[in-house]
Amino acid sequence: MTLQEIIKGLNLEVITGGDNLNLEVKDGYTSDLLSDVMANAQPACLWITLQTHVNIVAVAKLKDLAGIIIVNGRQPDKETRQKAQEENLPLLLSKETAFQVSGRLYQLLGKGK
């Protein structure tokens, strides 16, 4: 499923990386510990977190993630937006909780069938 379809399905707000949405998303990863994401997230997955520090962009690039969904209506820091812009990384916002977003993405991707 493409990132574009997921954005539509989950009603996400696109902050940055708007011209990089044709990526194929294979999986999701939900965590707020960046050390854990660095150790365990797989490439091309969409990362769900409430962290907004600029380091999230570097971790996403390092792990070749498809993008980041920031949950709970949190707003990314200014440096985070700038860095994501520079890296053309899709930074997406949701007003829902990590549990809700994860559950819906899990369904959208047809997991657990």
Next chain:
Amino acid sequence: MKVLRTFKADLHIHTCLSPCGELSMSPRNIILRAVEEKIDILGICDHNSAENVPALLAIAKTYPVTIFPGMEITSQEEIHILGLFDNLEAVLQLQEEVYHHLPGENDEEAFGLQVVVNEQGEVLRFNPRLLIGACNLSLNQIVDLIHSFKGLAIASHIDRESFSLISQLGFIPSDIILDALEISPSISYYQALNRFAPHLPLVSFSDAHRPEEIGQSFTRFLIQEASLTEIRLALRNQQGRRIIH
């Protein structure tokens, strides 16, 4: 002119005010243990509060120990950051800012008692705030606040798997203006150098929550006197002041 000499510092000590600190962490017990361990400087850093600092300052007057008033603040990223000062007013100003941004009430059953005491160890009150919680200030905002009150900002126990700069943010942000990084007693200076290749000075303190943990880990500074200014010079390796590893 005073000569440089070695000062032994353990700048990360909790008291009975921290919900996770033992009740035996009374001001007198802390000072007595520090004297026993030949510690010259103690940093008093309870979680998100400095209400036991006055008692420590009062009792330390009659002992050969210098107290640095401080706090261990939890950022919104859930990173622990030490703020250390050379006077009570500064830490109380910081405490006011932190309280303003710290939501929630303590549940004593779940987290423990938060005891404010006087220098005799008598209970003055119980702090009702959720001191174990995170305040809604970012890491950078907290570091800026500490510096605005002329304090030192040190990231706590960066080698730990929870509440540390590295566990929460994956790596040390290159633009961060911390004065030092603290490692816990469970890792040596050389192990930490290898693991983190830090661009900031490394210090080691005990993070004591029980009297017997005080001095379990410490840092030696070559400085003129037990002041924050001298420690700052040592962290920057200036004017002959330095950390002795």
